[in-house]
Amino acid sequence: MKTVSREELYEQVWSKPMTKVAADYGVTGTALKKTCNxxxxxxxxxxxxxxxxxxxxxxxxxxxxxxxxxxxxxxIAGSSEQHLSPKVREAKEKARDKLDKLAAAHPTPTAAPDLMPSIVESPSLAATRRAISKARPDDQGFAAIRSKGIVPLKIAPASIERGIRVLSQLFALAESQGHLPKATENGMVLVVEKEPIVFGLEERPEKTLHQATPAELKRRDERMRWGYTTDPWPKYDPSPSGKLAIVIHANLYSGLRRTYSDGKTQTLERMLPDILAGFVAHAALISENRRENEERARRHRDAEAQRRSEEAFNSREKRRMEFVDAVHEQLDHRDKLTAVLTHLENTASDHEARVSAMATWIRQRLKQIDALISPPFLDISARSSKVDFAEPDPEKEAESSGSFGYSPPITLQLWSIDFEKQLATSCSPLEWANAVGLEVKKDPVG
Structure with missing residues (x-):
């Protein structure tokens, strides 16, 4: 809440348009006008x-x-509109300024709605008129319609003519600003700045104190015998008041005004510029929320893509290290076997016969290890284990990031290579030894 003197507020409202002064206080122009009065x-x-x-x-x-x-x-107590973004408030102020200039250039007798110039009724409003005229009023006296291509209404038959006239004036004013009505499956919307704004026209009920009927009094007495103390009838009876309201069905709990209704002295006809400026503000907020949602979704997608990229990278690095560990393990075996073979070869010649079989086996084992860790076999084993040491194309990686492929175990294998067919077939150590002509003693059969 802000406190100013009469003199300060007087100078402010005569220094710039009321809507801009009201925006500084976080209130509507109408509310500030009432405060000034x-x-x-x-x-x-x-x-x-x-x-x-x-x-x-x-x-x-x-x-x-x-x-x-x-x-x-x-x-002056500010409203929740002061929490809206500057873009939304600016859009509303600009729309209101344009409408003020239009009103100054083409003044109309808005003080007397019946003297408003006649406006050609659009086909959509003609369809709305036909539909509401056929609707049967409920027990409270209101007729309601909601259908494809017509404005949703809840109104008493006596107010239909004025309601259609208000809508005609609203549509005419909207079209002068480039905003057009559009038929949808659920009714009629007003497209403002490319945003469809859902709205309707309602008649406010007048509440009168309910007068209990003899039957209701009798029922109350019966309930009291059973311990019920509440009256079995509503406190008030709603009935048509003749006061109309345009309700914008968008941006709930946003702080933007959504209901414009007749007051003690103010009528909808005189509020049409404020109402249309309100439509513009709602359209700006819808656009802003969409942009924020799209930006939030984009950040989420980027974060998810980054997470998947890091996950794929870590998985590749893990498998690469597992492959390298497998090669390193063979190198360790090779160093161990080489050390033993060197020791055997350095023994005295009179013991050579005792260890010749061991030395022969070690040499064969070394040849097998050399084959396992040879560049051609390492390349084939890596591809067979689906271990790629080249970094993938980021675009292709992004396309396949959501797929879950099978990752075979990482093993170093011996291969039989058919160079003519460019085909490599894995083979066991025994098959490989026989293929390269190593001396392998086979177990007797039978």
Whole structure:
């Protein structure tokens, strides 16, 4: 809540348009106008700023003196609109300024709705009129329609004519600003800045104290015998009031005004510029929310892609190290066998016969290890184990990041290579030894 003096607020509302002053306080222009009236602060008439901009003669009303001391200070409680983004508030202010300029250039007798110039009824409103005229009122006196291509209504038959006229004026004003109605499966929307805004027109019910009928009184007495103390009838009876409201069905809990209704002195006909500016604000908020959602989804996709990329990278690195460990294990075996063979070869010649078979086996084992870790066999074993030491194409990796392929165990294998067919077939150590002509003693059979 902000507190200013009458003099300060007076200077503010005469220094710039009411909507901009209201935005600074986080309230609507209508709310600020009521505050000024309550504190007897004169405000510029409608079209004042447009006339001033075009060099037309305007008159600034003086601030009258006031004896009531409690009205010398003005307390303004901001609404939830002040929490909206600057883009949304700016869109609403620009729309309101354009409508003010339009009103100044083409003044209409908005003070008397019946004197408004006749507007050609659009086909959509003609269909709405036919539908609501055929609708049967409920027990409260309201007829309701909601169907394809017509404006959703809940209204008493006596208010239909005025309701259609209000909608005609709203559509005409909207079309002057480039906003068009559009038929949908669920009704009629107003497309504002490429955003479809769902809305409807309703008649506010008037609540009167319910008068209990003899049957209801009898039922109450029966319930009281059973211990019930509440009355078995509603406290109020709703009935048509003749007060209409345009309700915007968008951006719930956003802080934007969603309901514009007749007041004690204000009518919907006179509020149409405010209402249309409200539509623009809702469209701006919808666009902003979509952009934020798209940006949030994009960040989520990027984070997910990064997570999958890191996961794939870590998996590749793990398998590469497992393959390298397998090669290193063979190198360790080779060093061990080489050390033993060197020891045997350095023994005295009179012991050579005792260890010749051992030395022969070690040499064969070394040949097998040399084959296992030879570049051709390592290349084939890596491809067979699906271990790729080359970094993949990022685009191809992104396409396949969601797939789950089988990863075979990592093993170093011996291979029989057919160079003509460019085919490699894995073979056992025995098969490989026989193929290369190593001396392998076979176990007797039978």
């Amino acid at each position: 309550r504190h007897r602060i004169p405000t510029p008439e409608r079209g004042y700023w447009a006339k001033l901009e075009h060099g037309k003669r305007v008159q600034k009303q003086p601030l009258p003196p006031m004896a009531e001391r409690h009205l010398a200070k003005v307390r």
